[in-house]
Amino acid sequence: MPLNAPQSPSIDPERLLSPAVGSWWPALAGGALVQPGVLLGHIDRLGTRLAVHAGQATGQVRELRPVGPVQYGEVLISLGALAEGVASAGATDAVTKSTEGLVAITAPMAGTVYLAPSPGEPPFAAKDSRVERLGRVALLEVMKTFTPISSTVSGTLERFACVDGDAVSAGDPVAWIRPD
Amino acid sequence: MARTPLDRLGSPIDELMDAATRSANADKMAALDASLEEKLEQVRAGWGQKYLDRVHAKGKLSTWERAELLADPGSEIFPIGSLVNHGVQFSGSRRAAPGAGVLTAFVQVHGRWVIAVANDNTVASGSWWPKTPEKIQRAQEVALKLRLPVVYLVDCSGLFLPEQAASFPGRSGAGHIFKKNAELSANGVPQIAGVFGDCIAGGGYMPLISDRVYMTESAYMVIAGAALIQGAKSLKLTSLDIGGPEVHVGRSGCADVRVPDDASCIRLIREEVERLPSSAADFYRHGAEAMDPALDPGELSAIFPVDHRQTYAPREVIARLVDGSLFHEVMADRGREVIVGVARIQGLWVGLLMNNPQLTEHPDKPGEMRAGGILYRDGIAKLSAFSRACNDDGIPMFWLQDIAGFDIGAEAEAMGLLGYGSSLIYGISTHQTPMFTVLMRKASGAGYYAMAGHPYEPVLQLSTPITRQAVMEGRTLAIAAYNTKLDDNFEIATEDPEERAQIEAGMAQTAARIEADMDPVASASRMDTDEVIPLDALRRWLEVLTLASYQSIGHRRIKNPRIWSLHDLEALLRCR
Numbered sequence: 001m002p003l004n005a006p007q008s009p010s011i012d013p014e015r016l017l018s019p020a021v022g023s024w025w026p027a028l029a030g031g032a033l034v035q036p037g038v039l040l041g042h043i044d045r046l047g048t049r050l051a052v053h054a055g056q057a058t059g060q061v062r063e064l065r066p067v068g069p070v071q072y073g074e075v076l077i078s079l080g081a082l083a084e085g086v087a088s089a090g091a092t093d094a095v096t097k098s099t100e101g102l103v104a105i106t107a108p109m110a111g112t113v114y115l116a117p118s119p120g121e122p123p124f125a126a127k128d129s130r131v132e133r134l135g136r137v138a139l140l141e142v143m144k145t146f147t148p149i150s151s152t153v154s155g156t157l158e159r160f161a162c163v164d165g166d167a168v169s170a171g172d173p174v175a176w177i178r179p180d
Numbered sequence: 181m182a183r184t185p186l187d188r189l190g191s192p193i194d195e196l197m198d199a200a201t202r203s204a205n206a207d208k209m210a211a212l213d214a215s216l217e218e219k220l221e222q223v224r225a226g227w228g229q230k231y232l233d234r235v236h237a238k239g240k241l242s243t244w245e246r247a248e249l250l251a252d253p254g255s256e257i258f259p260i261g262s263l264v265n266h267g268v269q270f271s272g273s274r275r276a277a278p279g280a281g282v283l284t285a286f287v288q289v290h291g292r293w294v295i296a297v298a299n300d301n302t303v304a305s306g307s308w309w310p311k312t313p314e315k316i317q318r319a320q321e322v323a324l325k326l327r328l329p330v331v332y333l334v335d336c337s338g339l340f341l342p343e344q345a346a347s348f349p350g351r352s353g354a355g356h357i358f359k360k361n362a363e364l365s366a367n368g369v370p371q372i373a374g375v376f377g378d379c380i381a382g383g384g385y386m387p388l389i390s391d392r393v394y395m396t397e398s399a400y401m402v403i404a405g406a407a408l409i410q411g412a413k414s415l416k417l418t419s420l421d422i423g424g425p426e427v428h429v430g431r432s433g434c435a436d437v438r439v440p441d442d443a444s445c446i447r448l449i450r451e452e453v454e455r456l457p458s459s460a461a462d463f464y465r466h467g468a469e470a471m472d473p474a475l476d477p478g479e480l481s482a483i484f485p486v487d488h489r490q491t492y493a494p495r496e497v498i499a500r501l502v503d504g505s506l507f508h509e510v511m512a513d514r515g516r517e518v519i520v521g522v523a524r525i526q527g528l529w530v531g532l533l534m535n536n537p538q539l540t541e542h543p544d545k546p547g548e549m550r551a552g553g554i555l556y557r558d559g560i561a562k563l564s565a566f567s568r569a570c571n572d573d574g575i576p577m578f579w580l581q582d583i584a585g586f587d588i589g590a591e592a593e594a595m596g597l598l599g600y601g602s603s604l605i606y607g608i609s610t611h612q613t614p615m616f617t618v619l620m621r622k623a624s625g626a627g628y629y630a631m632a633g634h635p636y637e638p639v640l641q642l643s644t645p646i647t648r649q650a651v652m653e654g655r656t657l658a659i660a661a662y663n664t665k666l667d668d669n670f671e672i673a674t675e676d677p678e679e680r681a682q683i684e685a686g687m688a689q690t691a692a693r694i695e696a697d698m699d700p701v702a703s704a705s706r707m708d709t710d711e712v713i714p715l716d717a718l719r720r721w722l723e724v725l726t727l728a729s730y731q732s733i734g735h736r737r738i739k740n741p742r743i744w745s746l747h748d749l750e751a752l753l754r755c756r
Contacts, residue, residue: 026547134198150201
């Protein structure tokens with residue numbers, strides 16, 4: 001596997017372990033929600049940056065390893081069970097409802113999600129509507145910059161994981177698509 | 181080894197966006213392009229058919245007909261300053277002055293690019309309106325910087341006198357054109373003039389410093405025309421008697437060659453241009469061949485969201501501008517809010533310096549994202565270092581702006597952005613290698629200056645139909661103007677409904693006025709930008725400007741790529 005390909009830590013329901021030796025830079029804060037695919041941080045190794053994603057882990061960050069050197073297999077993040085009301089309503093919805101066979105369209109970074117191009121205009125996509133691959137699902141606003149969030153697959157928009165104006169973290173699902 | 185490996189950039193458009201987004205963007209852009217084209221068509225039409233018929237009745241050609249005859253068959257004419265005076269009504273005239281009554285353009289003649297300056301003889305007999313002198317001088321400046329020959333197609337009845345106060349006395353008054361004539365001559369730039377009709381006063385002076393002056397049988401050049409002579413000296417003479425070709429070619433020596441008509445005159449001017457050295461561009465290709473971009477430049481209209489707050493993929497833009505979509509990015513891992521690198525256009529090396537509108541990660545705070553289209557410390561330093569290298573190596577630079585401004589706040593000041601910004605400004609103020617600026621979308625605040633905006637005298641500055649030039653956006657300015665009436669959340673503080681309504685109306689009015697001022701056509705009318713072009717035309721413009729930059733030899737440094745200082749920069753920055 002190339003060094004700069006995204007990697008996941010070793011699977012452990014409560015502890016996410018470092019997949020490499022290097023310098024650890026977390027991308028989450030304590031208490032953050034961890035869901036499958038979320039970016040946890042980076043490990044810089046010999047000038048190459050390794051993105052570390054959550055794999056299949058779910059939970060809330062209980063302990064976070066601070067910035068600094070890390071050895072292979074050392075604990076990066078300890079997870080606790082999801083606390084009631086921690087996540088946004090949409091995100092909790094996404095975790096508790098079945099996601100089997102669905103593809104999550106996720107936020108590429110933390111920001112505010114808007115489901116329509118501007119107030120008063122129709123939304124990019126509606127629940128149960130057809131969505132093409134690369135079709136616009138939402139806009140993510142960060143510091144007045146609007147980044148498109150597009151579907152990675154063609155299919156049916158099963159449900160939204162957030163409502164218009166929700167704050168989301170990097171990797172949070174925005175919508176779930178049932179692929180063709 | 182000092183090599184410049186090129187990477188293929190870009191993805192097919194259907195890998196970038198779905199058909200719905202693509203057509204939504206393209207439709208909005210098409211509407212803006214159509215509105216622009218309508219305005220340009222009005223300029224090309226001058227004062228319309230009646231005046232065109234009058235010109236033809238005298239056995240003469242119109243200005244555009246002359247320009248088209250001058251250009252190589254099948255080549256495109258690239259006008260600059262088309263929209264100068266657009267929307268301006270002068271008190272002394274019932275009619276407007278489309279294009280300020282003069283066509284200035286890049287025209288290809290026998291494979292060489294020349295700057296043509298052609299009075300519009302369908303607009304008040306080619307007279308000079310307010311801003312006509314400035315427009316002609318601007319074209320002369322472009323020619324001087326690139327050492328391009330200038331062809332004057334003179335048909336000018338002098339100043340439009342009811343507005344003389346605005347075009348006669350100042351530093352850029354009509355007389356400054358003749359100073360520019362002299363500067364061009366002093367710098368060895370060939371100038372060729374054809375005199376086609378009434379050339380009174382300024383119209384008489386403009387051709388004289390030219391190296392070759394042709395006169396048609398219907399042309400005359402006079403310090404003062406027949407009417408003025410009659411008034412001042414009570415003499416009844418025709419203007420042709422006073423200063424026709426008989427006088428100036430036969431006796432005074434103020435012109436060189438007498439020709440029967442417009443078409444003959446243009447043909448002889450083309451022959452003069454052919455006697456000049458051919459373009460050095462092919463030599464400077466260093467064996468490379470010109471290539472089209474691998475991806476269609478016409479897709480730029482779909483890639484750019486018209487909404488200036490929405491991001492797009494900047495490398496997809498580069499992929500549609502450069503030969504083969506091949507790019508050598510420099511310092512890619514540093515200052516990611518800007519993208520710099522070299523590529524070929526028409527087989528010739530150019531440097532691209534572009535804002536990245538996308539969010540980028542804070543270099544010192546992993547996981548923290550920062551807004552794109554803003555200059556932070558590393559991006560500013562990157563622009564400075566790269567542009568210095570291009571200047572040293574003689575690589576023409578294209579500054580592709582979509583910028584909201586410099587970063588502000590405690591971190592920005594503590595990092596010394598004022599200092600880094602000043603260093604960048606020093607660089608762009610003193611570079612000798614040609615620089616061109618394209619305001620692709622936002623051109624705001626000091627970022628517009630620091631990215632080689634108009635005040636820093638790039639050879640040319642182009643805008644697009646979605647360009648927005650301003651210190652700040654309308655809404656932001658309205659907040660600043662009504663600051664004392666707003667609370668900490670920028671909401672109107674007062675509870676009094678009447679006062680509240682007044683403040684709301686005032687803020688809306690301020691915001692609307694700023695929006696109107698930001699319009700690229702308004703900017704072009706004021707000469708705050710040189711030309712507004714559709715995004716689809718950008719690649720063609722870059723081709724012309726690149727070819728023009730490499731046409732003339734000897735006046736500027738052009739290093740061969742083996743000895744570029746750019747390689748030193750990259751060798752030192754490379755990760756070990």
